[in-house]
Amino acid sequence: MHTYIPRKPDRTGKVLVGLGLFFVVTLLVLPLVLIFFSAFRSGWQLFTSNLMDSDMISAIKLTLLVAVLTVPVNLVFGTLIAWCVTKFQFFGKKLIIALIDTPYAISPVVAGLCYLLLYGNQGLIGGWLDDYGIQVIFAWPGIVLVTIFVTSPYVARELIPLMESQGNDEEEAAILLGASGWAMFRRITLPNIKWALLYGTVLTTARAVGEFGSVAVISGSIRGQTNTLPLHVQLLQQDYNSVGAFTAALLLASIALLTLILKTIFEYLQNKKHTTPA
Amino acid sequence: MLPGFKLSLGLGVFYLSLIVLLPAITLVLQTLEISWDEFVFYLTDPRLIAAFKVTFAAAACASLFNGALGLLLAWILVRYEFPGKKLVDTLVDLPFALPTAVAGLTLSALFAQNGWLGRWLVPLDIKVSYTFIGIVIAMLFTSIPFVVRTLQPVLEDLSLEYEEAAASLGASRSQIFRRIILPHIRPALLIGMALSFVRSLGEFGAVIFIAGNMPYETEVVSLMIFTYIGEYNYPAAAAVAMLILAASLLLLLVIQVIQSYYGRRHRKI
Numbered sequence: 001m002h003t004y005i006p007r008k009p010d011r012t013g014k015v016l017v018g019l020g021l022f023f024v025v026t027l028l029v030l031p032l033v034l035i036f037f038s039a040f041r042s043g044w045q046l047f048t049s050n051l052m053d054s055d056m057i058s059a060i061k062l063t064l065l066v067a068v069l070t071v072p073v074n075l076v077f078g079t080l081i082a083w084c085v086t087k088f089q090f091f092g093k094k095l096i097i098a099l100i101d102t103p104y105a106i107s108p109v110v111a112g113l114c115y116l117l118l119y120g121n122q123g124l125i126g127g128w129l130d131d132y133g134i135q136v137i138f139a140w141p142g143i144v145l146v147t148i149f150v151t152s153p154y155v156a157r158e159l160i161p162l163m164e165s166q167g168n169d170e171e172e173a174a175i176l177l178g179a180s181g182w183a184m185f186r187r188i189t190l191p192n193i194k195w196a197l198l199y200g201t202v203l204t205t206a207r208a209v210g211e212f213g214s215v216a217v218i219s220g221s222i223r224g225q226t227n228t229l230p231l232h233v234q235l236l237q238q239d240y241n242s243v244g245a246f247t248a249a250l251l252l253a254s255i256a257l258l259t260l261i262l263k264t265i266f267e268y269l270q271n272k273k274h275t276t277p278a
Numbered sequence: 279m280l281p282g283f284k285l286s287l288g289l290g291v292f293y294l295s296l297i298v299l300l301p302a303i304t305l306v307l308q309t310l311e312i313s314w315d316e317f318v319f320y321l322t323d324p325r326l327i328a329a330f331k332v333t334f335a336a337a338a339c340a341s342l343f344n345g346a347l348g349l350l351l352a353w354i355l356v357r358y359e360f361p362g363k364k365l366v367d368t369l370v371d372l373p374f375a376l377p378t379a380v381a382g383l384t385l386s387a388l389f390a391q392n393g394w395l396g397r398w399l400v401p402l403d404i405k406v407s408y409t410f411i412g413i414v415i416a417m418l419f420t421s422i423p424f425v426v427r428t429l430q431p432v433l434e435d436l437s438l439e440y441e442e443a444a445a446s447l448g449a450s451r452s453q454i455f456r457r458i459i460l461p462h463i464r465p466a467l468l469i470g471m472a473l474s475f476v477r478s479l480g481e482f483g484a485v486i487f488i489a490g491n492m493p494y495e496t497e498v499v500s501l502m503i504f505t506y507i508g509e510y511n512y513p514a515a516a517a518v519a520m521l522i523l524a525a526s527l528l529l530l531l532v533i534q535v536i537q538s539y540y541g542r543r544h545r546k547i
Contacts, residue, residue: 006356006357006358006359007357007358007359008358008359009354009357009358009359009360012451013354013357013358016350016353016354016358017354017358017360019350020350020351020353020354020366021360021362021366023347023350023351024351024366024369024370026395027419027422028369028370028372028373028422029369030388030394030395031381031384031385031388031419032372034384034387034388034394035380035384038387077289077290077293080285080286080289080290080293081286081290081293081294083282083286084282084283084286084287084290087280087282087283088280088283088287090283090287096290096291096294099294099298099299100294100298101530102298102302103298105476105523105526105527105530106302106480106523106526107479107480107481107482107500107519107522107523107526108378108480108482108483108500109480109482109500109501109503109504109507109519110305110480110500110503110519110522110523111301112507113305113503113507113512113515113516113519114301114302114304114305114519115301116507116512117301117304117305117308117512117516118300118301118304123304124300124304125300145297148297149297149298149301152297152298168279168280171280172279172280175279175280175281181281181282184280184281185282203375206375209377210376210377210378210379210380211377212377212378212379212482212483213378213482213483213500213504216482216483216504217504217507230377230378230379230380230483231379233377233379233380233383234379234383234486234487237383237487242387245383246383246387249379249380249383249384252376252377252379252380253376253380256372256375256376256377256380257375259375260368260369260371260372260375261368263368263371264364264368
């Protein structure tokens with residue numbers, strides 16, 4: 001296996017690196033700086049008063065509720081599916097993998113539409129739930145369901161390549177030595193996939209908090225009630241409250257930055273774990 | 279041999295059916311209820327056709343640009359050592375981590391006529407916010423990581439020996455690039471650009487902030503679907519959604535074919 005060792009750029013290399021850095025700064029760094037600048041442009045007081053606004057607080061609370069309900073579901077089922085498709089050979093495995101990837105291919109608005117049709121008053125499940133007086137659409141349960149859909153691939157997708165590369169040997173040894181299924185998972189599998197699992201969780205959280213299109217369809221954007229933080233960004237911008245919009249954006253951008261930092265740390269730890277034994 | 283097969287398969291299939299399959303089937307069923315005449319009526323609306331043109335053209339521009347930018351970024355990240363390299367590598371993922379609404383809000387402020395970047399484009403008579411270019415910028419921003427991340431491993435695999443051999447036989451730099459490097463990375467480049475295209479077709483959050491959303495001019499298909507839903511015109515929304523979904527799935531199938539073809543050829547060597 002040949003891996004290329006990077007070296008100091010020559011003259012052409014310097015031009016290429018310069019050009020690359022130019023685009024990174026204009027397209028990726030400048031937007032981040034602008035968010036911080038615009039949120040604090042009119043001073044600390046306006047920032048905090050926007051932050052303490054009752055609609056903002058309820059948007060933050062709803063967004064956190066959605067994340068708290070979404071992430072554990074996708075964490076558990078993502079791990080189960082990864083276990084099932086990496087440790088066993090069976091008929092229909094490709095179909096399951098294709099189904100996991102489907103939410104990637106579906107545009108957020110289309111995802112919202114699917115859930116609207118299914119859980120709306122005339123929908124298959126929605127009509128039935130309506131008889132019991134349970135409202136899904138234009139309410140928080142709908143937001144949670146569609147967010148589960150949109151973020152369903154992330155944990156499984158992080159785990160599958162890693163678990164595939166690790167093979168079954170260690171787990172099989174544990175079982176042969178008499179470990180119970182749960183003991184095997186806790187003592188062998190979990191330590192092996194720990195960091196990838198954590199990163200999958202972080203990514204799911206970040207996407208759950210930031211989902212816009214599908215939630216916009218399903219929530220009805222009722223101010224103070226079904227308005228998540230990303231929807232609130234749009235609402236504030238439409239109100240010409242630029243500082244408010246950027247205040248909400250700042251909260252979301254901070255979560256994104258935290259995600260990137262954690263990703264770097266987790267990847268480093270996973271690789272270290274992956275290469276040290278042998 | 280290992281435990282938990284029935285448990286994980288059973289719960290996994292249950293979850294996928296409920297979360298993915300059932301909603302998707304609902305959309306298909308809703309589309310099947312539409313008569314052919316209705317279907318044609320919805321899809322021949324000139325405003326919708328204009329939106330389709332804008333969306334496909336902008337997605338094509340965005341993925342072409344991302345092809346070039348992604349190649350450049352992947353190349354410098356793999357080949358060269360420079361200060362801040364680790365930071366650049368991390369920042370490439372920003373568009374995946376940043377909520378699309380935040381991206382849209384920020385890009386439209388950045389490229390507005392009095393914005394940090396927009397003001398430099400005013401003397402050149404280039405308007406970005408609320409125009410077609412704005413849509414392209416929003417789409418390319420949200421899909422920057424695709425090409426970089428598909429190219430990086432392939433470039434890392436590319437052995438330097440072939441290039442050295444070509445150089446020692448008197449090949450120029452552009453010849454080496456065209457004859458040695460490009461054939462090796464072409465499948466990954468195509469896959470990255472196709473992924474970026476699919477993502478751009480469905481992009482909503484980032485686009486609507488910057489596009490201005492003028493009917494016939496800067497309105498994208500996802501916004502049309504959103505508008506139909508707002509008008510409770512679910513059949514029209516479902517018809518258009520079905521079309522966009524079919525286009526995306528077809529492209530992903532093409533990607534699969536490229537991948538398996540490339541995989542087979544790769545193993546032969």
